[in-house]
Every structure is written in C-alpha cells, then in structure tokens.
Amino acid sequence: MTASSxxxxxxxxxxxxxxLAGTIARWCGLAAxxxxxxxxxxGLFIAPTxxxxxxxxxxxxxxxxxxxxSMFLYVVMACWAxxxxxxxxxxxxxxxxxxxxxxxxxxxxxxxxxxxxxxxxWGTWWVWDARLTSELILLFLYFGFMALxxxxxxxxxxxxxxxxxxxxxxxxxxxxxxxVKWWNTLHQGASVSLTRAPSMAATMLTGMLLMAxxxxxxxxxxxxxxxxxxxxEREA
Amino acid sequence: MSEFFAMGGYALYVWGSxxxxxxxxxxxxxxxxxxxxxxxx
Numbered sequence: 001m002t003a004s005s006x007x008x009x010x011x012x013x014x015x016x017x018x019x020l021a022g023t024i025a026r027w028c029g030l031a032a033x034x035x036x037x038x039x040x041x042x043g044l045f046i047a048p049t050x051x052x053x054x055x056x057x058x059x060x061x062x063x064x065x066x067x068x069x070s071m072f073l074y075v076v077m078a079c080w081a082x083x084x085x086x087x088x089x090x091x092x093x094x095x096x097x098x099x100x101x102x103x104x105x106x107x108x109x110x111x112x113x114x115x116x117x118x119x120x121x122w123g124t125w126w127v128w129d130a131r132l133t134s135e136l137i138l139l140f141l142y143f144g145f146m147a148l149x150x151x152x153x154x155x156x157x158x159x160x161x162x163x164x165x166x167x168x169x170x171x172x173x174x175x176x177x178x179x180v181k182w183w184n185t186l187h188q189g190a191s192v193s194l195t196r197a198p199s200m201a202a203t204m205l206t207g208m209l210l211m212a213x214x215x216x217x218x219x220x221x222x223x224x225x226x227x228x229x230x231x232x233e234r235e236a
Numbered sequence: 237m238s239e240f241f242a243m244g245g246y247a248l249y250v251w252g253s254x255x256x257x258x259x260x261x262x263x264x265x266x267x268x269x270x271x272x273x274x275x276x277x
Contacts, residue, residue, distance in 0.1 A: 044240075055244035059253045066257070105264055113253040120249050218261070225268050232275040 012089040014231040025224035032217035039210030047203045059117040060204070064192075065212035067110035069219055070138060071173050073103035077145075078170040081163035091227075093159025094234070096166060097149055098227035102219050104142035111135060122186055130179040131187035134172060141169040155234055 011017045043061035050057035077099040084092030114132065115125045126132065145162050152158035175182075180189045192198045198205050243250040 049244065054246060056246040056249055058243070058250050062253050062257050102264065105260060109257050109260060112256055116249045116252045120246055222264060222268060225272060229268075229271045229275045 009087075009089070012087070012091050014091050014094065014235060017091055018228060018231055021224040021228050025221045025228075028217040028224070029221035032214045032221055035210055035214035035217065039207055039214050042203060042210060043207035047207050048201060053121055056117065056120045059113050061207050061211045063110060063113040063117060064208055065215045066106045066113065067135070068212055069215045070103060070107035070110050070135070071176055073099055073106060073219060074138060074141070074166075074173055075170060077103060078166045081159075081166040084159055085163045085167075090156075093156070093163065094227050094230045095223070096145075096159070096162060098223045098230055099219075100142055100146050100149075101226070102222050104139060104146070106215065106219070107135065107139040107142060111139065118186075127186050129186045130183040131176065131185050134176040134179050137172055138169075138176060141165070141172060145169070 011020060039061065043058060047058070047061075049055055077096050080092045080095040080099070083089065084096065111132075114135075118127075119125050145165050148165055149158040149162045152161055179185060180187055191200055192205065192208070241247060241251075
C-alpha cells in the first residue's frame, strides 16, 4: 500500500467517522480529567505565591489556557469551514458547528476570569482596551456563527453561510494575539512565547501547560461527542 | 486549610474564576449528555 493510496476522504464520510469519534472522545475525556487534576494540584498547591500579585495570580491557570483555546478553536473552526466550502464534504460543516459552542464557552471563561483578575490588579472589572475588546468581538463572532446557522433550516445551506462568516472572522484572531504589541494596552504582553524563555517560575509554567493540555483534550472530547449528535440528527 | 481557602484575601477573585469555570464546563457536559440521550431515542 503506497502513501498515495491512503484514502484521505474515507473519514470525511460521517458514517465512517462516527465510531472513530466515539473512541477519540472517550480517551480524550479521560486524559483531560487526569491532566486537569494534575494541573490543579500543581497550580493550587505546588506553584509559589507571586511576589507582586500574591495569590490572585492563580487565576492564570484558567485564564491563559482558556484564552489560548478560544483563539485556537476559532482557527480550527474556520479551517473546517473552509474545507467544507472547498471540497463540499458533509463532515466539515458538522465539525465547524460542533466546535462553535465550546469555543464560545472558552471565550466567555477567558473574559470572565480576566475580569476577576483585573479588579484586584488593575482596579477595574473592564476597560475598552484593545485586547479585551477584540476578545469580546471573538465572543460575538462565535454567537453570530451559531445564530446564523440556527436561523437557516437547510443544514447544507446553513453550513455554507456559517463558513463564510467563520472565514471572514478569522482576521480577528491575529488582532487579538498581537493587540498587546500593536496598541498601548492595559493588558500585559505575553509571558510565554515560542521565541524566548518564559518569564515565570518553572512550576507556574508547568501548571499552566498542564491546564492548557487538559482544556485541549476536553475540547476535542466534547467536540467529538457533539459531532456524533449532529451526525445522528442530520442523517436520521 | 482555611488559609488555603482565603487565598491571601483574594478568595472572591480566585474561587470566582475556578468556580464559574467548573460550573460552566459541568453544564456543557450535562447538556451534551442530554442531547446524546435525546438523539438515541
């Protein structure tokens, strides 16, 4: 069997993907629970108190992973949407629809925890700062995507309409990411980046990465369960 | 133990973050399970 004979479109059929999605959901769900337990233990018991912010900084173990997921899930959703438009594969649109609620959830969590972090450290729950405002727009993009899909009866048309919105909205993701560099914001710059050493204690970073991994696997698990529901609902 | 829950005076902010996140994730799982049951029926 040569590499070219791998049937890339095999799993693009909802029926063949259905059992695979179930297996992925089970294992990712289990791994997410274990990693979250480890991450919470490191974050709440092992990581030292921050010299400047005291214990308030412990919000980081939820805030940063949730904010990463909110942006990452949007990009993945837009990629599935684009695949659906390009190849007209049924599963792609279903995947995009399955990701949206979880993406919106993590966006809300990032905003909520950010607000609870802002009050003790900045002295305000909310400012119309570039980072905060662009993240709020991301939440509205998720809501808009879900509302648009819900408003169209024919699922295939809903997929195409939603895909256009998702693809256009993806321009907001780099704006969120670079907002702290491009504008003078109250929000601090990135503490973790690929280009330089992280500016925090090793145990803090470990806790944060464990929580990020847990959120990742959780997102995959719930998306797989949701896409199974969508497949059943549409193909019934 | 009470010192741990006090979070150095930041209990409202820290537990407000962790609590709401846990509750929302639990709600998502609850509604998803409900949807799974309904699609099976």
